[in-house]
Amino acid sequence: MRVQIIGFGIIGKGFAAVLKDKRDVLRQRYGLDIKVVSISDITGTVVNENGVDIQKALQVMEKSGRLIDYPGAVEMGGLEAIEEVDADLVLEFTPSNIKTGEPGLSHMLKAMEHGKHVVTSNKGPLVLKFRTLKDTAAKNNVQFKFEATVGGAVPIINLAKENLSCDEIVAIEGILNGTTNYILTRMHKEERPFEMVLKEAQELGIAETDPSYDIDGIDTASKLVILANSIMGINATYQDVKIQGIRKITPEAIELAKDDGYVIKLIGEVKDSHLEVAPRLVPVTHPLNVEGVLNVALLKTDVAGDITIVGKGAGAIETNSAVLSDIISVWRNGNNRNDGKDYP
Numbered sequence: 001m002r003v004q005i006i007g008f009g010i011i012g013k014g015f016a017a018v019l020k021d022k023r024d025v026l027r028q029r030y031g032l033d034i035k036v037v038s039i040s041d042i043t044g045t046v047v048n049e050n051g052v053d054i055q056k057a058l059q060v061m062e063k064s065g066r067l068i069d070y071p072g073a074v075e076m077g078g079l080e081a082i083e084e085v086d087a088d089l090v091l092e093f094t095p096s097n098i099k100t101g102e103p104g105l106s107h108m109l110k111a112m113e114h115g116k117h118v119v120t121s122n123k124g125p126l127v128l129k130f131r132t133l134k135d136t137a138a139k140n141n142v143q144f145k146f147e148a149t150v151g152g153a154v155p156i157i158n159l160a161k162e163n164l165s166c167d168e169i170v171a172i173e174g175i176l177n178g179t180t181n182y183i184l185t186r187m188h189k190e191e192r193p194f195e196m197v198l199k200e201a202q203e204l205g206i207a208e209t210d211p212s213y214d215i216d217g218i219d220t221a222s223k224l225v226i227l228a229n230s231i232m233g234i235n236a237t238y239q240d241v242k243i244q245g246i247r248k249i250t251p252e253a254i255e256l257a258k259d260d261g262y263v264i265k266l267i268g269e270v271k272d273s274h275l276e277v278a279p280r281l282v283p284v285t286h287p288l289n290v291e292g293v294l295n296v297a298l299l300k301t302d303v304a305g306d307i308t309i310v311g312k313g314a315g316a317i318e319t320n321s322a323v324l325s326d327i328i329s330v331w332r333n334g335n336n337r338n339d340g341k342d343y344p
């Protein structure tokens, strides 16, 4: 399978690193040989139809942080690479932008229009144009996979779509942002004020310099929109989510909750077509009470009952577990291998 990488930052480089380790497994288990035929970042593109040397690309990035410094790299943007380079699948790993969806939205649509499957970790385009992307994929007879956009390594979407495929998912609730969970966990354990814990989280690189995207619930709301659309078939956008963040949570509120056997968590919930992100009281013994940067999702279903899934919501390596499983799924579907057989 010929693959193009658009965006060679944390996730793009993580993909290259995981692919190096998993090449043999992919060949042996699935007969899947992934050839990276181009890599693009904002500085330029490396193209090799026989396969880009990903080890060398990683070395160049480590040295200069600019892909254009790869010998033979050209000043070609991601869109042009999608148009010009022959490939089966585009991996879209550019930054999430929930205001315009760009540059990811154009990359994804262009790839689909050129008959290329798309696998992505980029939320922005899905939050704004989920229906358009699904319709464009269907129209062009290509597959569109996005497990890594929600919950990083945690396979929430595939769990619902593949494993609970006969169940109706009647509600989803979860902690979908590791930064807020980290802050609330430390506030709970150390009884310290929000600003102090946030500052330390920023020093540790867990929270951004501008933390509003996480702490005001915007990131959680974006992920909730993707879950509502993809799992529950609700045609929701970001504007449909009622959002309250965690800025106003005081040590006193946490203390009161603690005395009664609760923790305060930022919970995203979709139920009866209603989408909401808000701090909630969660009993300490409840499955949604997970600590630190962990993510968790609880799926309420009509047949299986409640199913809870927990894991790492981000990370260069971990997130690529979701990316690779999406690629394998595209490969199996393309080869008519989703035949119910028990592949390892």
Ligand SMILES: NC(=O)c1ccc[n+]([C@@H]2O[C@H](COP(=O)([O-])OP(=O)(O)OC[C@H]3O[C@@H](n4cnc5c(N)ncnc54)[C@H](OP(=O)(O)O)[C@@H]3O)[C@@H](O)[C@H]2O)c1
Residues within 6 Å of the ligand: 006, 007, 008, 009, 010, 011, 012, 040, 041, 042, 043, 077, 078, 093, 094, 095, 096, 097, 103, 121, 122, 123, 124, 148, 149, 152, 313, 314, 315, 316, 319
């Ligand atoms: N990091 C995580 O753990 C994680 C987990 C789940 C999902 N995600 C999502 O995955 C995506 C990638 O995340 P990341 O952490 O890898 O971000 P990142 O480190 O900022 O990397 C983004 C990459 O995209 C490149 N880029 C920007 N504009 C471009 C353009 N027009 N054409 C081609 N390349 C362009 C950047 O180049 P320059 O660096 O040269 O600007 C950089 O290589 C984001 O949408 C993010 O929300 C991340």
